Amino acid sequence: MVLNPVLGKLVSKRVVLASASPRRQEILTNVGLRFEVVPSWFKETLEKSSFAAPYEYAVETAKQKALEVANRMHVKHLRTPDVVIGADTIVTVDEQILEKPVDKQDAYRMLSRLNGKEHSVFTGVAIIHCSSKDNQLETEVTDFYEETKVKFSDLSEELLWEYIHSGEPMDKAGGYGIQALGGMLVEYVHGDFLNVVGFPLNHFCKKLAELYYPPSKHNVQHKKYDSIPSVDTFENLSDGESESSNFTEHKGASKLDSSGMCSSEAIYNSENSSSVTTALMVPLENQNGVSESAAKLPSKILELMDGFRASKALFVASKLKIFDHLKDKGPLKAVDIADEVGTSVCGTERLLDACAGLGLLEKTTQGYSNTDSTNTYLTSDGEYSLHGYVIHSNDHLWPLFTNLESAVKEGTRQNHRAFGKKAEDLFKDYYHSQEVKQRFMAAMHSIAHLTARDVATAFDLSRFRSACDLGGCTGALAHELVQIYPNLKVTVFDLPEVIANTSYFQPSGQHTAQVTFVSGDFFKDNLPEADLYILSRVLHDWPDEKIHVLLSKVSAVCKPGSALLVAEIVLDEQKTHPPRAVLQSLSMTEGKQRSGSEYKQLLEKYGFTNVQIKITGNLLDAVLCIKKNPSP
Ligand SMILES: Cc1cn([C@@H]2O[C@H](COP(=O)(O)OP(=O)(O)OP(=O)(O)O)[C@@H](O)[C@H]2O)c(=O)[nH]c1=O
Numbered sequence: 001m002v003l004n005p006v007l008g009k010l011v012s013k014r015v016v017l018a019s020a021s022p023r024r025q026e027i028l029t030n031v032g033l034r035f036e037v038v039p040s041w042f043k044e045t046l047e048k049s050s051f052a053a054p055y056e057y058a059v060e061t062a063k064q065k066a067l068e069v070a071n072r073m074h075v076k077h078l079r080t081p082d083v084v085i086g087a088d089t090i091v092t093v094d095e096q097i098l099e100k101p102v103d104k105q106d107a108y109r110m111l112s113r114l115n116g117k118e119h120s121v122f123t124g125v126a127i128i129h130c131s132s133k134d135n136q137l138e139t140e141v142t143d144f145y146e147e148t149k150v151k152f153s154d155l156s157e158e159l160l161w162e163y164i165h166s167g168e169p170m171d172k173a174g175g176y177g178i179q180a181l182g183g184m185l186v187e188y189v190h191g192d193f194l195n196v197v198g199f200p201l202n203h204f205c206k207k208l209a210e211l212y213y214p215p216s217k218h219n220v221q222h223k224k225y226d227s228i229p230s231v232d233t234f235e236n237l238s239d240g241e242s243e244s245s246n247f248t249e250h251k252g253a254s255k256l257d258s259s260g261m262c263s264s265e266a267i268y269n270s271e272n273s274s275s276v277t278t279a280l281m282v283p284l285e286n287q288n289g290v291s292e293s294a295a296k297l298p299s300k301i302l303e304l305m306d307g308f309r310a311s312k313a314l315f316v317a318s319k320l321k322i323f324d325h326l327k328d329k330g331p332l333k334a335v336d337i338a339d340e341v342g343t344s345v346c347g348t349e350r351l352l353d354a355c356a357g358l359g360l361l362e363k364t365t366q367g368y369s370n371t372d373s374t375n376t377y378l379t380s381d382g383e384y385s386l387h388g389y390v391i392h393s394n395d396h397l398w399p400l401f402t403n404l405e406s407a408v409k410e411g412t413r414q415n416h417r418a419f420g421k422k423a424e425d426l427f428k429d430y431y432h433s434q435e436v437k438q439r440f441m442a443a444m445h446s447i448a449h450l451t452a453r454d455v456a457t458a459f460d461l462s463r464f465r466s467a468c469d470l471g472g473c474t475g476a477l478a479h480e481l482v483q484i485y486p487n488l489k490v491t492v493f494d495l496p497e498v499i500a501n502t503s504y505f506q507p508s509g510q511h512t513a514q515v516t517f518v519s520g521d522f523f524k525d526n527l528p529e530a531d532l533y534i535l536s537r538v539l540h541d542w543p544d545e546k547i548h549v550l551l552s553k554v555s556a557v558c559k560p561g562s563a564l565l566v567a568e569i570v571l572d573e574q575k576t577h578p579p580r581a582v583l584q585s586l587s588m589t590e591g592k593q594r595s596g597s598e599y600k601q602l603l604e605k606y607g608f609t610n611v612q613i614k615i616t617g618n619l620l621d622a623v624l625c626i627k628k629n630p631s632p
Pocket residue numbers: 018019020021022023024039040044065087088089090091100121171172173174176177178179182196197198199
């Protein structure tokens with residue numbers, strides 16, 4: 001559960017924590033944030049004397065840690081995260097900065113200095129919003145620090161050494177851990193306890209609120225900042241300049257949401273924080289400012305109420321191939337686009353404005369053009385095109401969801417109402433209609449291609465020589481795997497009518513010969529031999545009886561020590577997050593989404609062990625398990 005609405009803002013973003021500190025991971029996990037951990041390689045060797053104040057050193061180190069990870073992910077891993085979080089904790093006493101002790105003597109030196117005195121713990125935090133423009137990494141840095149004062153009791157030498165021998169001080173700034181044994185050394189704490197532990201959660205949430213819900217100009221002028229920030233609606237995703245509406249004043253928020261980047265107008269300074277660009281100078285205590293009437297708006301609810309309009313605007317623009325036209329010829333005026341796609345001028349103009357308001361297009365005096373993200377994800381030949389999935393959502397999921405009420409009442413899929421056909425007949429369509437088949441394959445390919453790298457790198461799979469992707473469809477994951485693991489050969493196993501249509505989706509380039517396609521039905525036919533079996537987006541779709549057949553077969557063919565990689569959305573233990581997965585469940589397939597412990601239980605039931613789960617931050621998570629030796 002995400003209590004804080006601003007943390008919810010990060011749900012759809014690829015968030016990376018650039019820190020090896022288990023404490024930071026725990027603090028952020030505990031509040032429901034989903035993120036990937038990529039420890040920074042930045043060496044903490046900045047010249048301390050060059051900083052006017054100790055906290056400046058912590059902030060700069062945090063920033064460099066995060067930037068190193070952002071750059072490395074962009075360049076080496078070709079995965080540009082949306083947000084990278086870096087942090088650095090230092091202890092200061094008598095104007096000296098204490099970091100982690102290098103050995104026991106060093107720990108003793110530090111603890112002796114802290115003994116019986118008050119000291120400060122500073123954590124510097126950097127939040128980096130990243131984007132890729134013309135393959136160059138662009139970053140917007142927001143940073144801040146938090147100070148907490150801690151006083152140690154008078155401690156005996158014996159106690160200090162006993163504490164040092166416990167091993168606890170070694171990986172901790174100042175040589176102590178307040179959250180564990182070190183807590184016994186502490187007489188009082190003034191300020192945020194979690195800041196001492198390594199991450200100032202409260203200040204972090206406030207910072208996100210500043211970034212994602214900047215105060216409107218109106219509020220800045222009238223200094224009403226005492227309420228909780230309202231959540232964006234689709235209206236305040238618009239780029240409008242109007243002074244008359246609270247929504248249209250949130251220009252910065254619109255840029256943040258549409259591109260994942262911070263707008264310079266949106267970011268402002270507070271007492272102990274800064275951002276690279278500054279416009280509105282507002283003190284921290286006023287940061288949550290929205291006028292009283294705006295605060296009362298149930299913004300989240302309004303956003304959900306408008307969600308269907310926004311989805312449909314996206315679907316229709318995709319269906320009309322507006323993004324494709326604009327990629328080739330933009331910027332274009334509404335009249336020219338209407339002419340190209342054969343639609344009414346007034347209708348097209350409204351649609352284009354809606355898309356611009358939603359951040360999918362940019363509107364200038366020259367006309368409309370695609371944003372970078374639209375070029376990448378929404379054009380049909382974009383690098384990570386989701387076009388196929390958008391069309392599938394419009395043609396297949398939308399009619400199903402318009403019958404959601406009946407689906408909930410009856411507890412069944414609504415194919416008969418949505419398409420006037422029973423599920424079996426629809427299945428026949430799938431077999432016989434080339435168009436339906438290709439639309440479905442394009443949709444599957446969209447998601448597989450977008451998630452392939454994260455799934456393939458979620459675990460080190462370099463020890464495997466052969467893999468078999470069961471239901472691997474167009475081979476998007478298989479191709480990614482052989483790029484990453486050049487010694488791997490992958491067999492894509494899928495139904496004959498799928499295999500017959502894969503040629504359109506094949507990439508050119510290195511290692512493609514290592515991917516082969518074999519047709520068959522994984523419920524009935526023999527499975528090809530492999531060291532690693534893969535089930536990506538398969539298990540959630542089938543009822544328990546079918547899963548039983550499939551996993552029994554995989555388990556039987558999988559040799560001890562060989563492995564099974566499952567790619568699915570892994571639900572949290574409450575089974576309410578991520579919402580994408582629970583909303584998907586409403587399609588009422590006979591299958592279901594599962595939590596981490598449910599996947600573990602399921603896989604163990606079929607003779608797999610060492611079940612490891614990696615939440616990737618992408619649209620699919622990864623679960624790896626190893627086939628057990630048969631019990632003697
Ligand atoms: C005072 C105090 C510190 N810490 C830990 O000290 C490390 C500081 O080092 P860092 O350089 O900021 O971080 P790191 O651990 O090296 O990780 P990274 O972010 O990868 O540099 C962090 O772990 C903190 O939790 C505690 O766990 N408890 C405490 O009471």
